[in-house]
Amino acid sequence: MTTIRFTNANVIDTRKGQVLADYEVRIKDGRIVDVSAEPLNGQDDQVVDLKGRYLMPGLVDSHVHVTAITPNFALLETLSPFYVGAKSNELLESMLMRGFTTVRDAGGADYGLAKAIEEDSLIGPRILYCGNALSQTGGHADMRGPGQQTFEGCFCCAGLGRVCDGVSEVRRAARDEIRKGATQIKIMASGGVSSPTDRIDSTQFSLEEIDAIVEEATAANIHTMAHAYTARAINRLIPRGVKTIEHGNLMDEESCRLFLEYDAYLTPTLATYDALAKEGVEAGMAPHLQQKVYDVLDAGGKALEMAYRHGVKMLYGSDLLGRMQRHQLNEFNLRKDVVTADDLLRAATCNAADAYGYTGDFGEVIPGARADLLVLSENPLDDIMVMTQPERYLLAIMKSGSFYKKEL
Template sequence: MTASTPGPASGAGSARNDPASRLVVTGGDVFDGTGAPPRRADVAVQEGRIVAVGSGLDGDVAVDATGMTVLPGLIDCHVHVMISGVELMAHLERPFSYAFYAAIGNLAATLDRGVTTVRDAGGADLGVKKAVEDGLVEGPRLRTAVSILGQTGGHTDGWHPSGIDVPLFVPHPGRPDPVVDGPDEMRRRVRQLIRAGADVIKICTSGGVVSPRDDPRHPQFGPDELAVCTAEAAAAGIFVMAHAQGAAGIKNAVRAGVRSVEHGMYLDDEAIEMMLEAGTFLVPTLVAPHWVIEAADAGAAISEVVVAKAREVAQIHQESVSRAVAAGVPIAMGTDSGVGPHGQNLRELELMRRAGMQPAAVLAAATSAAARLIGVADELGTVEPGNRADLVLVGGDPYDFAALEANIRAVYKGLL
């Protein structure tokens, strides 16, 4: 069990650590993750998994959740645990290994906010994932992309006008070089990522906001390169996620068969229809441009070009996501944490509500829908028998997203 905050499970005694014991979270309302309204129910847990949900359940140990709502552990489908802000000079002055130590705090801050699973969208390698799995550091369950693939001059190219190359993630034996050109290089690099332990392939089909030398509206990678990427991923049984901000890049990604479009800032009607037809998820990351603007306003040394792009896209982003929501595009929660401070993940929920999502749908996007997107719906994302006992206990109104962080009473990752 991991409890990130002192909560009602405190003092449950040694039985909670006995795998044979049965623990019951009792007296609370359960939001099961499907979008159905919360209902009064007990949740019985044994050996780290939910064994029953219903009324009048008994067990060896009781956790009193009276007056609280029990949520599934939240899932953030787009984080960067190895990034702690986008200020270039800070990035340059930190030793290579510093990011691994900073990730320890980033992981803990994320778990503390009720996010028990994340998809790291670039940066974290297999060692980071294994460190969490083996209990060396505390953090959410990790699905990892390892490296972010982009073309020369694209979103992952660290070249600057001075001629100096400053990659966001320095390649190392467990993190392949992110820049690829042509189908043959693409095939080799995807295979290298699979060998390195990637759970998902991350590709950039458009420019971006935080990359100063490209335009988020311009497409990147050709159809031949994208086809090779999705084919190699499919052969290994994994999905492809696409950083795609401009409409042309979004459409190219959907045509190639990606699982999710990340950001989607310049969605048009055709792109939305294509996503609906293909069942492609949108991971909005609405909070990300706000973080860039806030950091710049606070005095961070961020490129003027980057800040200007963030200011330009913030409102457009919200409007694009609103149209996608109205059309019924499947939505999964993601934040781009790392661009902004880790531990502020729940800010995204209120922005999703403002984009037109009903509150229950917002929570479903952060639980069951997110679990479906990343391929873990058979174990996570809902409060039901057989699933892992990742649970968040919150006081107050669970749909009051502005107050949700303050209302968290306990976070459990694999409650025993």
């Protein structure tokens, strides 16, 4: 494989939040092998002169649904998985072209999509997937209406979750997703916006069920992510070993204390509420669910401010559905008045690697890391809005040492 050497690069150190001026970076076999302020020797290297442009690690979106081709999850469960997979192709390629080289799917993607991306049969970011999220009966992944007794679709097809009840069932479900290669397990641990029968303020799964799920994930050396809105839900999850809390709009001061004590991470997803408030019904979301969106929209901004003030470690997550996924970069805009540019970049790079247990594997421009790299014409540490305009500022996208965009 050709060795690529970037010269005259202003490397963004995402962990320290600073620029390393006039560096050279060598790429071989899909990995970074050298990062140096001194000239690197290599007669056979393919040299790419960046001429002072900015080199940074590829972005990580820690909460996506790459198979959510519609916000109507009940409809999604009835669709052909072949159709959903084909439509996901467009969503995945668009994510990569925005600069996301890794995404963590929070329900829906499986080993097939991840393998197709790995083989370049589909173009898109690397997918870390949970398979089907685990939900109790009447929980956030149970898409039956109150008068519906049976499932219209099947949970092995195009849905985002699977229903399981009781310690033995949740343990079997977790083991089954792990068998299918899950890189994390997703727990639906509170009510949600898009589910038809649960309440936002409900807690879901018993403590014994949660313990069983976390135990199985820990045994497989993978982490757990939990959908949770309220402090009541969050504060029972973190001490039980759940690593990341998704959403967290209605958290409290005690939640912040627990995040710090147990080294857990928060994934706010402001972009999804902003988009749903503006486009939800038009995009196919049931009108009666729209009120849930307004109930949590304002709370999300307040929770973000409280968490940041307390020093809670955060991840970048968009959680957008269907055609609303075009707003994926809007999360930077929605957080920028509260969170500094360096911390926003950490949330979208090295924090994700740390949370998943992949420190040093991606999210940094360091020797040994994957060669997932972006070249920008301007410095996002000076203006984070640079990240929201890839058509203007994003000149090159590299994943695993291969260029997917190169306009240098």
